[in-house]
Amino acid sequence: MTPLVLSIQSHVAYGHVGNAAAVFPLQCLGIEAVAVHTVQFSNHTGYGAFRGQVFGADHIREVLLGLGERGVLSRCAAVLSGYLGDASIGEAIVDAVAQVKQAHPAAIYLCDPVMGDVGRGLFVRPAIPAFLRDTALPAADLITPNQFEFEWLCGHSLHSTEDAVHAARRLIANTRLQAVVITSLRTADVSGAGLATLAVTATQAWRVQTPYIDLQPLPNGMGDVFSAVLLGARLRGAELPQALEHAVASLYGLLQQTEAGARDLPLVAAQREIVQPTRRFAIDVLG
Numbered sequence: 001m002t003p004l005v006l007s008i009q010s011h012v013a014y015g016h017v018g019n020a021a022a023v024f025p026l027q028c029l030g031i032e033a034v035a036v037h038t039v040q041f042s043n044h045t046g047y048g049a050f051r052g053q054v055f056g057a058d059h060i061r062e063v064l065l066g067l068g069e070r071g072v073l074s075r076c077a078a079v080l081s082g083y084l085g086d087a088s089i090g091e092a093i094v095d096a097v098a099q100v101k102q103a104h105p106a107a108i109y110l111c112d113p114v115m116g117d118v119g120r121g122l123f124v125r126p127a128i129p130a131f132l133r134d135t136a137l138p139a140a141d142l143i144t145p146n147q148f149e150f151e152w153l154c155g156h157s158l159h160s161t162e163d164a165v166h167a168a169r170r171l172i173a174n175t176r177l178q179a180v181v182i183t184s185l186r187t188a189d190v191s192g193a194g195l196a197t198l199a200v201t202a203t204q205a206w207r208v209q210t211p212y213i214d215l216q217p218l219p220n221g222m223g224d225v226f227s228a229v230l231l232g233a234r235l236r237g238a239e240l241p242q243a244l245e246h247a248v249a250s251l252y253g254l255l256q257q258t259e260a261g262a263r264d265l266p267l268v269a270a271q272r273e274i275v276q277p278t279r280r281f282a283i284d285v286l287g
Helices: 019-028 057-069 087-103 128-139 147-154 161-173 222-235 240-256
Strands: 004-014 032-043 052-054 078-081 108-111 179-185 194-200 205-211 283-285
Touching: 004 019, 004 087, 004 222, 019 032, 019 222, 032 057, 057 087, 078 087, 078 222, 087 108, 087 128, 108 128, 108 222, 128 147, 147 161, 147 179, 161 179, 161 194, 161 205, 179 222, 194 240, 205 240, 222 240, 240 283
Parallel strands: 004 032, 004 078, 078 108
Antiparallel strands: 032 052, 179 194, 194 205, 205 283
16 A cells, blocks of 8 residues: 655745645655645745745644544555644644554654754744744654754754764653754765765764755755655665655756755656666665
């Protein structure tokens, strides 16, 4: 049976962020995606001004109720969440996760704690970071923060990969988390010409390093695509290190084919990179 993923995050009519970045990669990997939008905007902020609205929690709950009545939630193998728009929406997501897990205790909840980045700082509504840390993270099985977001979640800066591993394991020890994946890692021990992505469990850790692709500006939606491909690879049977490498290679391939100045990844034109990335990278086992 084709795996089913409930993806609850933002949506734009033009561009590739949120569900507009996550659904297509999941489909390319043979995963059926059920998209619930937390916002509906004309375009993402990379294009400047936008129009649309943030949906209220009642709207999200109504959509989820309808899915539950159709038996959809009980068939989901995973839940994927990203940009929330409002902290109250997060409560509805956590409730949906509980319904999914009631039917399938082994279902994966991948929470991408979208809230900020280096250079931009926090860019979400004030209540969202605390909600992600105090409510969403304890309900998740897997999180995919970038380095800035992870440092906010754990409360201190990272000085090395080893520091990141220890900090991730402290989070795992105090929650139900099975794994932490940190993207865009550029600690002092990462090559100045490179970028690392780190996956950590309670007992193991793996790192994949790639050359740094200097695109200015960077396209929006990279984290959304990465999380979707990582989850899709896991649902296709890949173990965490192999899923990590696949997601890193896929994003790298898409970035390599992004035209200078483009605000979006070429998901359609370069869709082969989602399923069979052109370039693969070594998996460093850190122990």
